[in-house]
């Protein structure tokens with residue numbers, strides 16, 4: 503008998519795997535029901551821009567499938583460079599932005615090195631750290647009864663940085679809490695962090711933030727060479743299935759990430775889809791507007807049910823059942839509504855719901871109302 507846990511590096515052995523949101527097909531097969539809705543993974547309820555579907559359909563052919571993609575993603579990088587006003591050599595493409603987080607950990611961490619992130623931060627940070635056999639240092643989050651409950655405490659994070667630390671993960675806004683940072687506070691943090699520590703600003707929910715709260719990451723990238731900004735096409739652009747995201751950084755760091763990544767870490771269909779998605783600003787605006795209306799409705803519905811929730815600048819809302827949320831999650835599944843349990847994040851009384859279409863939001867509120875009144 504081979505003990506593979508003895509063979510493996512200690513990081514991967516100790517790693518707690520990511521639990522994805524339950525897919526509709528899986529739930530329906532398990533319960534023998536139909537017509538379910540998934541509000542568990544913060545996907546765009548409007549789908550994607552029709553320009554994306556058209557561009558992908560136009561590209562489909564046997565020859566297109568047979569060829570390896572452009573490993574460097576020149577065209578997509580050129581579009582992103584123009585979009586952000588940044589040099590193409592400062593862009594790293596990833597198989598989702600998750601890939602960029604993993605590449606950073608692979609390049610910068612290892613035994614004897616550490617990363618810092620907040621309690622209740624995105625689940626991929628501990629996974630990427632452990633996979634690279636780095637040490638994860640988890641900073642205490644802000645108090646549950648503060649203005650920004652469960653949010654990042656940048657002072658607590660700063661206090662964990664010493665000469666073993668090479669990587670800091672900051673999610674703004676954060677998933678699963680929805681909480682955000684003051685732009686000035688983030689810049690003060692960057693100024694204070696030693697410049698041999700790479701700070702990742704994960705902006706997966708960037709477009710959902712009100713304009714006033716957006717960090718001017720483009721300016722900060724020029725001022726702080728140790729900053730990396732990650733963005734994804736999975737959320738507002740509505741192409742999570744394509745697995746495409748990117749990092750913006752100093753060209754020297756992008757060069758390192760490019761050495762580590764698989765030569766074909768993102769695919770040709772994703773390149774086509776992402777370029778079309780980036781070009782459709784109207785779809786982004788429509789998605790933001792739909793989200794704001796939906797968020798207001800879901801908050802109002804939760805108020806009516808007497809259910810509390812965290813502040814959010816995202817396309818999801820994390821609500822507090824003030825008791826073990828697992829039975830509510832299970833009962834919601836039987837109603838055909840998939841939300842996200844947060845016990846794995848150390849928030850056993852909370853559930854997270856994505857803001858859906860008008861119809862989905864009503865179904866969510868109806869189902870929750872029935873579940874809660876059934877006790």
Ligand SMILES: *Cc1c(COP(=O)(O)O)cnc(C)c1O
Nearest residue numbers: 598599600624677706734736747
């Ligand atoms: C969804 C999400 C991502 C992006 O994931 P992809 O790999 O690009 O699909 C990154 N960070 C956070 C905080 C997220 O919620």
